[in-house]
Structures are given as C-alpha cells and as structure tokens.
Amino acid sequence: MKILIENYGCELNKAEMNALTAALNGIDIETTRDTKDKDLDGVIINTCSVRGSAEERVYGRIGYWNGIKKKNKKFMLIITGCMADRLGDDLKQKYKGITAVVKNNDKLSIPLLIKENSFDSEMSHETYTFAKYYAAKGDLNAYIPIMNGCNNFCSYCIVPYVRGREVSRSKDDIINEVMHQDKLGAHLITLLGQNVNSYAYKDENGVKTDFNTLVKLIDALPLKNIKSIRFESPHPKDFSNELITTIKNSKHFSHHFHIPVQSGSTRILELMNRRYTREEVIGLFKRIKEAIPDATFSMDLMVGFPTETKQEFNETLILVKEVNPLDAFMYYWNKREGTKAAEMTVGVIAESQRIERLETLIAFQRANALHIKRDRIGMERLVIVQKASRDNPNEMLGFDINTLEGVVFEAKNLKVGTLLKVRLESIVGSTYKATILEEL
Numbered sequence: 001m002k003i004l005i006e007n008y009g010c011e012l013n014k015a016e017m018n019a020l021t022a023a024l025n026g027i028d029i030e031t032t033r034d035t036k037d038k039d040l041d042g043v044i045i046n047t048c049s050v051r052g053s054a055e056e057r058v059y060g061r062i063g064y065w066n067g068i069k070k071k072n073k074k075f076m077l078i079i080t081g082c083m084a085d086r087l088g089d090d091l092k093q094k095y096k097g098i099t100a101v102v103k104n105n106d107k108l109s110i111p112l113l114i115k116e117n118s119f120d121s122e123m124s125h126e127t128y129t130f131a132k133y134y135a136a137k138g139d140l141n142a143y144i145p146i147m148n149g150c151n152n153f154c155s156y157c158i159v160p161y162v163r164g165r166e167v168s169r170s171k172d173d174i175i176n177e178v179m180h181q182d183k184l185g186a187h188l189i190t191l192l193g194q195n196v197n198s199y200a201y202k203d204e205n206g207v208k209t210d211f212n213t214l215v216k217l218i219d220a221l222p223l224k225n226i227k228s229i230r231f232e233s234p235h236p237k238d239f240s241n242e243l244i245t246t247i248k249n250s251k252h253f254s255h256h257f258h259i260p261v262q263s264g265s266t267r268i269l270e271l272m273n274r275r276y277t278r279e280e281v282i283g284l285f286k287r288i289k290e291a292i293p294d295a296t297f298s299m300d301l302m303v304g305f306p307t308e309t310k311q312e313f314n315e316t317l318i319l320v321k322e323v324n325p326l327d328a329f330m331y332y333w334n335k336r337e338g339t340k341a342a343e344m345t346v347g348v349i350a351e352s353q354r355i356e357r358l359e360t361l362i363a364f365q366r367a368n369a370l371h372i373k374r375d376r377i378g379m380e381r382l383v384i385v386q387k388a389s390r391d392n393p394n395e396m397l398g399f400d401i402n403t404l405e406g407v408v409f410e411a412k413n414l415k416v417g418t419l420l421k422v423r424l425e426s427i428v429g430s431t432y433k434a435t436i437l438e439e440l
C-alpha cells in the first residue's frame, strides 16, 4: 500500500507529519510526497487553518482528490490538521469522497485506522498525544514539539479554537528526543510550541517542570553534535528574567531570539489581546540585550489590524528601528472566521491599504536590517551546508546555525548538513558571502 502525504502549514504540522510518516512506514505502509505519483492507494492531507488563503488552497486539493475518488472507490482520502478541527464533518458533507476527517488529537491514530480499515468508528481523543519522535533523520533544523495548543486567545488567531488548550509534553520524552537527534547527528534543534515559555509539565508524582527548568535540563545533557538550540515561539508576556539568565549561562542555547511582537502600538496590542504594552515589549528586548550583549533578534509583525491608524502603524516602524531585528516575518491582518477580530466590523482597513502598509514595513525592515548585517561582516559564524547554488556551480548555500541567515560560500561537493566555521566577507541582497575557515 502506498499513501501520498500532502502537508500544509506550520512547523508543528511538519513535525507531526514526520511522526505520522514514521508510524505508517513502521507498519509497512509506503509513503510518498510526490503528488505526481500515479500508483497511490490514498492521500492524507494535513491542513492548516491559520489563514483563509491556506484553506482555499487545501479546498482545491480536496476537490482534486475527491474527483479521483469518484473513479476509484477504494481510494482513501483522509483529511487531518486544523481544518479537520475547525470544520469537522462539514467537510464530509461538502466532499462526499472523503473517507475520514481526523482531528489533531487523533492524528497519530491514522496508521491504525488504515491498518484496521476502521474509518467509520467514532474517535475523538480528549487530549493531544505526543509521538515518541518527530524530527526526521537528516533534518537540518530538527523541530522538537514540546507542547500543543494555546491558552492565550489573541483576538486574530484561530489556534486555540483548532488546537485546543495547552498540553505540555513529558520532559523525559523531550530529553529522549533531544538525545536521539544528537545521536543521529543533528547540529541544530528547535523546541517548538505555540507559546513555548508557558510550558508546564506535571509528572505522575506531581513534580512540575516549567520552561526555564526544561532549558536547564536540556542544556546539561552530554550533547556531542548539537551546537545550537533555539525555541519558537516565546510569548513576550511570559519571558522571565530567570529565563534570560539561564540562556546567558547556557552552553547550547542560541543567543538569537525570535519574538512575536506583532505591533508597536499599545492600543492595537490591547485589541489583539496580547497582554503587553509597547513599552513592555521594548523593555524585554533591552533586558535581553543587557544580559546577553551579542543577542540578535527576529520578530513577527502584523500590520493593518482593524482601526490601526497611520500613527499606530508608524509606531511599529519606530519599534523596528529601536530593536533592529535581523529579520522579520511580516504580514497583514486578514479576517479569520471564528476569531474575535473577525467580529470587528468598524474600522476595517481596506485591503489595498493593508498591502501598502505591509510593503512599506517590509522595505523599511530590510533597509534597517542591512545596516546591522553590514556590521556583522568580519564575524566568524557556524553555518550548516544546505544545497548547491543554482546560479554558480562553484558555490554552495547554507544558513547560520544561530540566526538562520543565508550564507553563500565557495565549495562544490560538501555534504548537505556539514557544519562549517566561516568568516562573513560581504553581503549581497540579504545573503552573506563567506570564506570557509574550517569544516567541523
């Protein structure tokens, strides 16, 4: 039996698909990611609900496979992920060819469903269950989920409605996976969760582990290959001084921090239900920088939230100027059915204006980052080899193991995943050109 896996959305979805793939392979079900494969017995579509556009894309794919199912009654069309949680059996009503709609909590039961052909059985696990391993061998950045769900209910976000409340993975299982990845040769791992710094695990004896303790436990492990440990995403409101001190004193944790700021306006942050002010989030960056002078940052920024004024948008630009992130994931607000912000009917900004603000922000952030990047020329950095350059056969591409910035260097046949020490020599666009100093 061969099953196609189509995956959409966030790193957690990717990690879960890795785990699901391994489980399917473990019961001798062949899997492929090749959508052109003609020899298929079914498809699993792991969906994303974060944006309407993500759902639209998936609808197109379901429609396509629904057509295949009409010609081949035995074909399995399994829908899982956040659209399965959000829409449930409505999907089945719309596409009669769907074999099963499987919610996130039940995702890892899919191999059993296929094996036993028990798609009609009602199944809904109360809580999310974690797999033993998520990261696949050879992942250049091995993502290790530490929690699922979110309790924050930011007004624009669908996650708490589709992934439910926070559930923390057992600390022993996390440690086991970190050690497993180290043995497999991973150089970089990322601890993953919607709100990692509210990690709170309680074992069977009632002993609690918070995120700060988890970081200390992982840092104390006898790691041989892992050189950098990141986490994403931390919530600014939960970023304690203790955590900053722990990272400062750590051996393995990266000094690059990805912080989802979202807006530079306190009024907009309040409407977003982010529960911090502009001053508090700027204060967080200052606290980190004071404790860890070589700290660098990236951030998530959203523009065009309903009622955002030009002045409030400018406050986001000024925040970028003050904090100087190396990179940012920037996007404009879009109505997401089911969220609080979708109920805001007054003050919705025209899409053309939202796009304009986004373009202004992107240009501003990139120009600002260029100054900081230029200051980094001459630095020695650790880089992971990613692929051969398409433009120049004498060059290969990689990324900085801490900041994830792109780096290009003269090389031909280095193995993907090799760790290099390089010196940054110049910058073209947003990519550094570097000289290899040492292969590690």
Ligand code: SF4
Residues within 6 Å of the ligand: 150, 151, 152, 153, 154, 157, 158, 159, 160, 194, 195, 235
């Ligand atoms: S913290 Fe806010 S934005 Fe992030 S997942 Fe939770 S609700 Fe969504």
